[in-house]
Amino acid sequence: MDASTDPAAAPARAQAPAAGPVPGPPYPPVLPPAPVPASRIRRLATPVAVMAAVVGAFGYVGAVDPNEPGHYPVCPLLRFTGIYCPGCGGLRSAHAVAHGDIAAALGSNALAVVGYAAFAVLWTLWTVRAVRGTRMGLAVRPAVWWGIGAVALVFSVARNLPFGSVLAP
Template sequence: MHGVNANSQRVTRPGTGSVLGRLAVPAGILAAVVGAFAYVGAVDPNEPGHYPTCPLLQLTGIYCPGCGGLRSAHAVAHGDVLAALQDNALAVAGYGLFAVVWTVWVVRAVRGRPFRIDPGPVQLWAAGALLLVFTVVRNLPFGGWLHP
């Protein structure tokens, strides 16, 4: 609805701005992600001294769900998906999920439709369970194939 509010300011419907205006935030997010991948692609996490070590791994010897994530991102930045999967398969799935969600966001923005991620309790519990199972399995003897 177009109209005037109590402060005499023009009120517009969501999604009625310019396409470039609606794409500003997704473009900014993509720029940040590309910048992060470019940095990790240029500064090799396989070389000691560039990044801090995982405190959980350092103190306990237990791989957290993020262990190997930087090496995985480095491999993706260099186009080596197999190495990325070997470093952290869950991170690679996360990169794919990000790509899908970002694409849906852009398509909805171009069409002038709102985009909102609102996971319910079932989705949040499922995500937590996935992280927990991944962490436990990668630290068991038979889960050695999930070690970074």
């Protein structure tokens, strides 16, 4: 008998798959490990570090008086054109805030005082959410940024005109 006619010697033929669902593996699929929730101290590290930097900056400006010449550089726009920019008087404003004199701070740069207040509100919200373990998720639309720019522009123009001399530092 020849090997081509012997059924035992014939190579095994591939069987067609059975109709119906194909059974899965006998073990569950491997999933990536679930993220470990960060500890409260780790969640608070960044807001605390940011506040430490802000307190350090206000401490320095509070200790080194910007009203005395020679401690800080002069605003280049003011120096070369005589025009107050939106930030002119900001260091004097920060110095007054560091000493608790809000009226003097508003007189030096009212827009900066509004910025300090906005920072305080956002930082508090950030810290509360960090304690609770939720994300900050602050998405600011472009229209808001344009609005902030428009307010800064109007503030700059107004403080350089005679009727806006109250806003000048």
